[in-house]
Amino acid sequence: MSTTEDIIGRADVNDLEAILGVTNTDVNELVHHVKDNADCIFTWDYEKGRRPALNKLYEKAKTSQWTGQTDLPWATDVDQEAVVIANAEANGMLAGGVDLGGTVFEKWDEKQWLELGIESQNWMLSQFMHGEQGALVCTAKIVETVPWIDAKYYASTQVMDEARHVEVFAKYLDTKLSGHYPINAHLRMLLDDIIQDSRWDMTYLGMQIMVEGLALAAFGFMHQMTTEPLLKKLLRYVMADEARHVAFGVLSLKEFYDGLTAAELRERQEFAFEAALRMRDRMLQQEVWEQMGVEPREALQATLQAPERQMFQSMLFSKIVPNCKKLGLLDASDGWLRDRFTEIGVIQFEDWVDTGAEYEALDEVAKDREAGALAS
Ligand SMILES: [Fe+2]
Numbered sequence: 001m002s003t004t005e006d007i008i009g010r011a012d013v014n015d016l017e018a019i020l021g022v023t024n025t026d027v028n029e030l031v032h033h034v035k036d037n038a039d040c041i042f043t044w045d046y047e048k049g050r051r052p053a054l055n056k057l058y059e060k061a062k063t064s065q066w067t068g069q070t071d072l073p074w075a076t077d078v079d080q081e082a083v084v085i086a087n088a089e090a091n092g093m094l095a096g097g098v099d100l101g102g103t104v105f106e107k108w109d110e111k112q113w114l115e116l117g118i119e120s121q122n123w124m125l126s127q128f129m130h131g132e133q134g135a136l137v138c139t140a141k142i143v144e145t146v147p148w149i150d151a152k153y154y155a156s157t158q159v160m161d162e163a164r165h166v167e168v169f170a171k172y173l174d175t176k177l178s179g180h181y182p183i184n185a186h187l188r189m190l191l192d193d194i195i196q197d198s199r200w201d202m203t204y205l206g207m208q209i210m211v212e213g214l215a216l217a218a219f220g221f222m223h224q225m226t227t228e229p230l231l232k233k234l235l236r237y238v239m240a241d242e243a244r245h246v247a248f249g250v251l252s253l254k255e256f257y258d259g260l261t262a263a264e265l266r267e268r269q270e271f272a273f274e275a276a277l278r279m280r281d282r283m284l285q286q287e288v289w290e291q292m293g294v295e296p297r298e299a300l301q302a303t304l305q306a307p308e309r310q311m312f313q314s315m316l317f318s319k320i321v322p323n324c325k326k327l328g329l330l331d332a333s334d335g336w337l338r339d340r341f342t343e344i345g346v347i348q349f350e351d352w353v354d355t356g357a358e359y360e361a362l363d364e365v366a367k368d369r370e371a372g373a374l375a376s
């Protein structure tokens, strides 16, 4: 049994000094090597449909593919400043509800707030792109390591989905926004941990349940907020895919976790908690504050208390918590993970809808195709 310090390297989950002490040291590296430590598993049991839910997901995935180059309106003219202003008006997320008197922001003018909005968008989309590459790599690993043929089949479709996601986020950043950011150090630590783990189910837990569960919530939030039509459609299609990916995690792990011992489940709970904190830490976007010439500690002390900011932070867990519950991870080991999620203020989502079947309702690609709005 590990302590919080064993799991994430600090005893207090809210220790801002320790969180900000984790920074990227090699931002100019062009490639990044990680040992993936896994056995590749062949199966000689080719019976298709032995796992009907995975088989159904695989058949669905094949008919819901789309093409990044031609199915999105790339000719849309994107005025990033106008988008940022519209977003700020729609939700006032950054400074709303907080008295900034006496803080570093006291003398900020409109131009600085606008610049912050632009940098935040560049940063957010960059992290989405890096996360998508993480998903591409993890899912390719799952094709090799999962022992079930239905899961290998399904994972192969997800590899294609993720390639498309990396491609469209990269293209959006290059052609519509105004700068890239390197991968955030907390996100990279998490992706490294997921890839390094030798156990095949840990790739699923880290990627499909935690990273993609958060992505689904974050994309949904951004999709709802943005009025920019290209980004809106891009997110709508990416979310349709992500809903299948999270379902893939839930359906596969449900079967596997039912056969684990209490000690093995506890290891999964601890891994889920680590992943949750790494993702929460990365959302502090410390690189953006540095770019703006503001000391991240001061910026965060001033803005973290904003009610909108806290709501956004916790909403990111609205898919993760019910999925962890469905997998039995909240209540194993005397409710250890339930206590941790209570501590970080996200347990209220436990009875929200889980993502085992939500993908059918979210299949926007199929809806557009049926309506004749998409080439078949
Ligand atoms: Fe993706």
Ligand SMILES: [Fe+2]
Residues within 6 Å of the ligand: 135, 162, 212, 241, 242, 245
């Ligand atoms: Fe995904």
